[in-house]
Amino acid sequence: MIYLDNGATTFPKPRSVTQAVNNALLKKGANPGRSGHKMSMKAAEVMYNCRKNAAELFDADSPEKVIFTLNCTTALNTVIKGILHKGDHAVISSLEHNAVLRPLEALKSNGVTYSVADYEPYDDEKTIDSFRRAINEKTRLVICTHASNVFGYKLPVERIAALCRIYGIMFCLDAAQTAGVVPISLKDSCIDFLCTAGHKGLYGPMGTGLLIINCDTTPESLIQGGTGSMSSQRTQPELLPDKYESGTPNLSGIAGLNEGIKFVKNKGIANIERYEMRLAQRLYDKLSRMKDVILYTNRPDSDTSVPVISFNVKDLDSEYVAAKLSDYNIAVRAGLHCAPLAHEFMGTDETGTVRAVVSVFISEEDINYFAATLYKIIKFKKQYKKVEINN
Amino acid sequence: MEKNLIMFNSLTQVMQSRDLLKKHRIDARMVRTPSRLRQKSCGYSLLVTHRFDEALNIINNNGIGVLGTATVDFR
Numbered sequence: 001m002i003y004l005d006n007g008a009t010t011f012p013k014p015r016s017v018t019q020a021v022n023n024a025l026l027k028k029g030a031n032p033g034r035s036g037h038k039m040s041m042k043a044a045e046v047m048y049n050c051r052k053n054a055a056e057l058f059d060a061d062s063p064e065k066v067i068f069t070l071n072c073t074t075a076l077n078t079v080i081k082g083i084l085h086k087g088d089h090a091v092i093s094s095l096e097h098n099a100v101l102r103p104l105e106a107l108k109s110n111g112v113t114y115s116v117a118d119y120e121p122y123d124d125e126k127t128i129d130s131f132r133r134a135i136n137e138k139t140r141l142v143i144c145t146h147a148s149n150v151f152g153y154k155l156p157v158e159r160i161a162a163l164c165r166i167y168g169i170m171f172c173l174d175a176a177q178t179a180g181v182v183p184i185s186l187k188d189s190c191i192d193f194l195c196t197a198g199h200k201g202l203y204g205p206m207g208t209g210l211l212i213i214n215c216d217t218t219p220e221s222l223i224q225g226g227t228g229s230m231s232s233q234r235t236q237p238e239l240l241p242d243k244y245e246s247g248t249p250n251l252s253g254i255a256g257l258n259e260g261i262k263f264v265k266n267k268g269i270a271n272i273e274r275y276e277m278r279l280a281q282r283l284y285d286k287l288s289r290m291k292d293v294i295l296y297t298n299r300p301d302s303d304t305s306v307p308v309i310s311f312n313v314k315d316l317d318s319e320y321v322a323a324k325l326s327d328y329n330i331a332v333r334a335g336l337h338c339a340p341l342a343h344e345f346m347g348t349d350e351t352g353t354v355r356a357v358v359s360v361f362i363s364e365e366d367i368n369y370f371a372a373t374l375y376k377i378i379k380f381k382k383q384y385k386k387v388e389i390n391n
Numbered sequence: 392m393e394k395n396l397i398m399f400n401s402l403t404q405v406m407q408s409r410d411l412l413k414k415h416r417i418d419a420r421m422v423r424t425p426s427r428l429r430q431k432s433c434g435y436s437l438l439v440t441h442r443f444d445e446a447l448n449i450i451n452n453n454g455i456g457v458l459g460t461a462t463v464d465f466r
Contacts, residue, residue, distance in 0.1 A: 033402045033434070036423030044435075048406040064403040229401055229433035239400045242433070 002366045005331045007149055007177060007308055007357035009199045009206055016259040021205055024255035031248055033228040043251050050258035051241070057261055058179075058194060059187035060212050067211040067244045068254055072176040073099040075195035075211035078244060079172045080104060080143065082219020086111035089138035091131060093155060094118045094345040095148040098338045100174060104143075113138070116341065119148075121297070122304055124156040131160050141170045146178040150342045150355060151297050152280075152308030154182070161190035170217065176200060177306055179210075180264045181273055186214045193219075201272075202264055204257030207250050213240060223247070272360055273302055279358040279367055280307030286371035287311055292378050296346055296353065310353040313374075316381055318352040321374075325354075328373045332356050396461040397437045397447060398424055405435045408450045412439070417446050428461050438465055 003011045024046060032043035051063035060066060069075040080103040084090055092100055094116050104114045117134040120126035131142065142164050147154045161171040172193040175184060179194075180201025186194060192215040198208030224236040225246030237243055264272065280300050287293045292314040300307060313321050322334035335352040336343050343349040356370065397419075399405045405421055412419040419437040428436075439446045450457055 036435075041421065044402055044406070048403060051403060052410075063407060064401065231434065232429070237400070239404075241403060242401050 001329045001331055002362070002370060003331045004356040004358065004362065004366075004370065005333045006200070006359040006362075007337070007355055008333055009197075010201065010203050010359050010361075011331075012361055013203055013205065013256070014260065014263045016263060017203055017205065017256040020259040021252045021256040024252040028251065028255070031228075032251055046251060046255045046258065047249065050254050050261065053258055053261045053265070054210055054212070057265060058212055059185040060194075060214065061186075064240045065213045067213065067241045068249055069195075069209040069211050069244075070207055070250070071199070071209040072174065072195050072197040073209070075209050076100055076143070076172070076174060077103050078211055078222055079193045079195060079219050080141070081107065081222055083141050083170060083172075083217075084112045087138060088112050088140040089136055090114040091117055091134040091139055091142045093127075093131075093144045095145055095151070095153060095155070095342045096143070096339070097145060097149055097174065097176065097342075098340070099176070100143050100145070101341060119153065119155060119345065121153060124159065127156060128159050128163060131163060135163075135167055135169065139167070139169050141172060143172040143174065145174040145176070146182065146184070147306040147308070148339070148342050149177045149308065150337045150339050150353060151310050151346060152177075152300055152305040153297065154178075154303075154305055157191070158189065161192075165190040170215065177308065180260075180269065181276060181306055182302075183269045183273070186212065189214065192217070198253070198257040198260065202257060203260035205253045205260075208253040208257040211244065218243065221246070267360065273307075275360060276307040276358050276362075277302050277305075279362055279364065280305075280309055282364060283309050283356060283358070283367050283370065286367070287374070290371075290375060290378060292381075293374070296348065307358050309356045310348075311356075312348070312351055312353055313378055313381065316377075318354045321354050321377065324377045325370075325373060328376075330370055330373060392462050392464065394443055394460045394462050395438055395440050395465075396422075396424075396428075396463045397439060397450065398428065398458040398461065399433055399436065400456060400458055401433045402435050404455050405433065405437055408437055408453075408455050411449060411453055411455070412437070412446050415445075415449055417442050417449070419446065422465060425461075425463055428459075428463075436461075438463075 030039035051066040115134040117130040164171040175196040179196035194212040198204035227242040294312040318334035424436040
């Protein structure tokens with residue numbers, strides 16, 4: 001299979017990741033941080049190593065600032081619901097995922113409001129100005145995706161974060177699509193919270209995510225319970241990471257994530273970015289030469305985009321194109337990609353798009369096969385439509 | 392018997408401190424905190440049998456909060 005659904009989750013995972021998951025279950029399957037026996041200690045060591053590697057990857061202050069979550073959505077919910085209270089206002093971009101939009105919608109009933117700042121394609125000044133205009137005296141938090149999961153547009157997040165710092169507003173970065181693909185450093189950064197998935201560009205297993213806290217303010221914990229620490233205390237410990245990690249953690253997932261992070265570190269994020277961008281550009285070039293293919297962005301480059309390509313085929317439903325590609329053993333994702341705001345913004349909310357996202361495991365030959373297959377689908381599209389009507 | 396146990400608030404701090412001491416070539420073993428001392432500790436501590444004061448200084452100077460110290464017999 002040629003897997004181009006890496007925006008949803010990367011596949012395959014590096015062998016070291018699957019081995020680590022297996023090994024954790026077979027040899028380290030005790031509850032970490034709970035007991036004093038050797039296996040529990042080994043399990044705790046796995047957690048700590050992953051925290052340490054994640055902290056290093058993002059230049060975080062210290063491993064304790066790295067919180068394990070189930071996914072990026074849980075990390076974002078922790079920040080959004082743990083920071084915003086009645087009367088507070090938030091600002092988001094017009095490219096946000098439902099992981100940001102829906103928690104904010106849910107908070108409306110608690111008296112929280114939010115505004116959407118329009119992203120202006122390829123114009124950072126205008127985008128920053130949109131954020132400036134959306135901020136008001138009640139704004140407490142700005143949440144912004146690092147890059148659109150649908151169209152690949154990269155936002156000027158460091159500058160938006162710096163703007164927030166000037167106004168005394170907290171800034172939360174949704175790095176679901178960029179962690180492991182684009183270098184991110186929290187050192188000397190105005191980013192207060194970094195949320196990301198572990199199972200995308202970091203090549204960890206599903207059920208892993210990270211929240212990295214880069215400021216002194218900590219969100220309220222959404223879940224309270226056993227942490228293995230300060231057990232005689234009735235209230236949730238305030239210390240990081242325990243404050244947010246109640247209950248038995250996903251040890252095998254974290255073991256895999258640790259190896260995924262090491263895999264990314266060994267390859268080098270700049271190298272990954274260069275390689276994937278070259279593939280995305282090749283794909284874009286091939287698609288742009290095909291009659292009836294509708295592309296929505298300029299040719300991607302590392303300054304303005306991540307390697308995500310969204311397209312449609314004239315007169316064909318996006319889901320239909322994805323299904324046809326699947327017949328040829330090509331995996332892509334069609335529809336709204338859980339980002340209706342981004343589709344509304346681009347005018348594709350009725351049709352959705354077909355999205356192809358590469359990974360380090362994709363080759364130029366895979367891109368060639370994809371393009372040739374799509375060409376075939378387009379060539380025979382009238383025939384397909386007839387068959388469909390006859391059925 | 393001299394003090395040999397350093398207690399912390401969180402397991403992550405225990406491991407951070409252990410790694411820090413390792414860089415300074417000070418042996419530190421992660422152990423479960425004895426129950427009588429566990430009222431507020433995270434449950435794990437560092438057992439440092441040599442260069443204890445130096446170890447404590449290093450940890451404090453690196454901004455890691457120490458909850459307390461104790462003397463225990465782990466033989």
